[in-house]
Amino acid sequence: MRLLVTGGAGFIGSNFVHLTERTRPDARITVVDAFTYAANEASLEGAAATIVRGDIADAALLDELLADFGPDDAIVHFAAESHNDNSIAGPSPFIDTNIRGTFELLEAARRHDIRFHHISTDEVYGDLPLGTPERFIEATPYHPSSPYSASKAGADMLVRAWIRTYGLRATLSNCSNNYGPRQHVEKFIPRQITTLDDGGRPRLYGTGDNVRDWIHVDDHNEAVWAILERGRLGETYLVGADGEASNREIVRLLCEIMGHDPDAVDFVTDRPGHDRRYAIDAGKLQAELGWEPRYTDLRAGLEQTVDWYRKHREWWEPSKGVVEEKYAKIEEVLER
Template sequence: MKLLVTGGAGFIGSNFIKYWFNKYPKDYIVNLDKLTYAGHPSSLKDIVGKKNYNFVKGDICDEKLVDKIMGGIDAVVNFAAESHVDRSIIDPDIFVKTNIVGTTVLCRQAVKHHVKRFHHVSTDEVFGTLKLTTSDKFSENSHYDPRSPYSVSKAAADFVVRMYLHTFGLPITITNTSNNYGPYQDPEKLIPRLITNAMDNQPLPVYGDGKNVRDWIHVDDHCSAIDIVLRKGQPGETYLVGVNCEKYNIDIVKTILKIMDKPESLISYVPDRPGHDRRYALDSSKIRRQLGWRSTHDFDIWLTKTVEWYQQNKWWWRPLKARAESIYKK
């Protein structure tokens, strides 16, 4: 199989490429990435040089480039996206361009080149927020209610992909997943920011009261879910991917400090960000029931392993740290 992976130098994309080559070493992957703040070639240093891997630096909004590299592709896995809520509040325009216009370009060229499967990676944030006082979870039938520039752009991209199914016959699948964690995640994101700040004995900022809830999944479990959707998922279907791992943000902070043997005096409560969704939770029974997907990464064990990875790989995150922190000073 020949895959086009967009955004393959980012956190989830780079982990997916390594996952795929480990499981399907004879497949060919073209990695298209613009190498913005979220794309790091260092995440794929062990892949560079493989005869069945080709990195292309470029923008998914570049129609001519996408047309050129789409030829002969069997499946597209679209990770490419602007994905940081805080950044979307500061500069919404780039989120519209990349997440909506870019996805449209990819779909149009996938139709032109008769791609057999277009898989679009999306987020639980398109569904809005849930109340802390309920046990409700989002499902594939939940209505869309995005509340940030980021989630609005991702919701629009989901609808673009579905439109290309209904209007142009593009065989698409979509996964909406919960918050990912694991190695090679940019230190501007919550868990790696907490870990790296703690390593430097810097304050660990917590928005509001710290009681916002996120549903956490290890990146390798996410990759295995995409794998099974590509192989067994039905064209036109959406699958929610989560592992029933809801955690208060403040509990994540305290757990990381405990793992690292750091004092809770490092916790620093800061004003909440605008439109901060209170709770996300996903019902992933469909992908489990219909496709037989199972998660294999226990949160407590793999959060500890993630802490250890950052402790052992300063060479990767240290050059990114100053830029990552700068976004929070705007």
């Protein structure tokens, strides 16, 4: 099987490449990535994949990459601008990559009659009340809160339209918050880990009560494979691991794991439109495809993640200063 993996030098995409090469060594992978700030070629170190530097909105490039693909091959679409704070500060790249880029990929898949799998987010559904048992299901209405989640919602709708109008052989998955190795230090968990590793104090928006539903990146990518191998064409599957925890709880766990005072935390002004809670019901994925998460102990998964970042300072250290400068400017604006 040949795979074109978009965004394969990013967090989830690079972990997908490594997992695929470990578990399905016969797969032949081509990565296409624009290598924007969030991508890192070092994330693909040791991978046998062919790596192409290019834009998913480049139709000619896509035709070249897919020329030898057949009907049993697939595009696995991870590429996205994905940081909420960045989308609030400057939404234009999110429209370009997440909507225009997805459109060009869909058209390329249609021209070459190639199976398409689209990776999306639970953030398209908006948020849920705190302290309730309610969870997102595949039929939950879309209600995005940020330019990022709105752009992903738009991309999802394009995929569904191409399935219905053109008969594109495609599937979609909407996943909860991922954590694990190779995640850019601007994201919540790696930012806290690297700050603590540098002897700093974690910083939390608002009161830190916002809840996310965490899943290890390897569990997410195994779910993607379950959908590729056994999923019904035209269907959407929600991916989650029952890992609900507030941001404050995550920081407390990380402080305990790393030997820091769990109460030594700074709270900053909350960002606009901050979603309160996400929670995924993955019952359809589990019942239809037999997928189950392996990382069911959140603390153990965080311990493994902390260990990776401590052993790979050379991977994240060059970006840390730039990220903290950016956040300092964001906090300054929010406090006005």
